[in-house]
Amino acid sequence: MQFNVAGLLKGAVGATQRHLLDEAPLSLEDIQAERVWGAVTLMRVNDGVWVRGDFRATVECACSRCLRSYPATVSFHFDETYYPTLDIASGVAITLPDGAEADAAIDNHHILDISEAIRQNIILGLPMKPLCKPACAGICARCGRDMNESPCACPQDTGDPRWAALKDPLSPDKN
Ligand SMILES: [Zn+2]
Ligand SMILES: [Zn+2]
Numbered sequence: 001m002q003f004n005v006a007g008l009l010k011g012a013v014g015a016t017q018r019h020l021l022d023e024a025p026l027s028l029e030d031i032q033a034e035r036v037w038g039a040v041t042l043m044r045v046n047d048g049v050w051v052r053g054d055f056r057a058t059v060e061c062a063c064s065r066c067l068r069s070y071p072a073t074v075s076f077h078f079d080e081t082y083y084p085t086l087d088i089a090s091g092v093a094i095t096l097p098d099g100a101e102a103d104a105a106i107d108n109h110h111i112l113d114i115s116e117a118i119r120q121n122i123i124l125g126l127p128m129k130p131l132c133k134p135a136c137a138g139i140c141a142r143c144g145r146d147m148n149e150s151p152c153a154c155p156q157d158t159g160d161p162r163w164a165a166l167k168d169p170l171s172p173d174k175n
Helices: 006-010 115-125 162-167
Strands: 002-004 016-023 025-030 031-045 048-063 070-084 111-113
Touching: 006 031, 025 115, 031 115, 048 115, 070 115
Parallel strands: none
Antiparallel strands: 002 111, 016 031, 025 031, 031 048, 048 070
16 A cells, blocks of 8 residues: 655646555554455645545454454545655655644655555444344344344343343332
């Protein structure tokens, strides 16, 4: 997920490059993606390189109901500007603009790295409550059987009166 942008930085404002990417698997710190694929457009702008990415990623998730792992696919789009830390013509160091994140820096070898943007967008796109399928039947709270395989013989009513007060601590008839 790295690009050498020396050529772009030497070029005219408005010059673009487009790259198709397909990485399988891809390890990004805490994210292990089975596959990340998409397109990225790099454009020379006045103060750096503007990057637009359209990606999909497949990441193994644990279903929040049945706990099985399944591949979740996330689609995302991002726009980021990356800034040189060295003037390509003079070799003079350039400080990042105020408010720019450290990962928005193009390094001294003119390498622009979109890995952190990809990682953050995958995290944002992953479901808060992953489900292996919308109608996942989950696991029986009593016997632990995966109800997607077959229903168990447990009684349907799982309410236990001893827990009722805990479930509703504000209930007036608590004692
Ligand atoms: Zn499930
Ligand atoms: Zn059961």
